[in-house]
Amino acid sequence: MPTVSHDVWAIRGRVLSLDRPLVMGILNVTPDSFSDGGRFLNPARAVEQARRMAEDGADLLDVGGESTRPGAPAVSADEEAARVVPVLRAIKDALAIPVSVDTRKAEVAREALECGAHIINDVSGLGDARMAGVLAPSGAGLVLMHMRGTPETMQRMTDYGDVVDDVAAELGQALERADRAGIARERIVVDPGIGFAKTAEQNLELIAGLARLERRLGRPVLLGASRKSFIGALLGGVPADARDPGSVGACVAGLARGARIFRVHDVRSTRHALDVAHAVLRLSAEGP
Secondary structure, eight states: OOOOOOOOOEEEEEEOOSSOOOEEEEEEOOOOOTTTTTTTTSHHHEEEEHHHHHTTSEEEEEEESOOOOOTTOOOOOHHHHHHHHHHHHHHHHOSSOOOEEHHHHHHHHHHHHHOOOOOEEOOOOOOTTTTTHHHHGGEEEEEOOOSSHHHHHGGGGGOSSHHHHHHHHHHHHHHHHHHHHHHGGGGGEEEEETTSOOHHHHHHHHHTHHHHHHHHHOOEEEEEEOOOOHHHHHTTTGGGOOOHHHHHHHHHHHHTTTTTEESSSSSHHHHHHHHHHHHHHHHHHHHH
């Protein structure tokens, strides 16, 4: 079997180096996301925000048309695509930055890929049986995220033995599904699904155990902790829009534990913090 590089991520049309941490800017085009719902439904406003994040140091963008916060109801594929596709087209026309589409529906992924999406960020870990078949011939990158159940049911599904081992095992099953469909490992990064079917304590355990997760799965890890409720709880109950400093802290901790890609709302602060932390950690790894 050929050696699979852990230091690159092959996405549609290019290869991203993971020699430095990558920042993925979140662009929600939903009316009901927990942090910024409704702000960027208009394609012109979405492009303005995309440009701002690129200028702030984002390496790629993640566009989502369905809220997956705990308790969120599902939306139809048609409605989700109607939100995502115009924004994706507008960004592609205006900017050269790689764009990911956050969806768990094969139909939405197909339309996004037809519009030039570089990556599909699947929060269900190929839960839609058709998703792998849509992705395989496209050459697009894939984020495999861990989640149990659906956003409406997931917070009742937090029974784990060792949360790191259990998440690794379940993500390993998703990797096997991708293998069977012919999706090369170089195209895949894994996401432990912070906040998805996890308690606050389990989220912390997962961040602390990211190196173990990467060793078990053999693929780079994406960390998506930005503005999650466990950060609010740690900081005394602060609301989502006041959690950016805590989110940066989670990213720096994740970098120290081996995460390579960071999905965030506050791109500028995260970029600066990760660049400084990476410089220090790199010297520490080289040692005297």
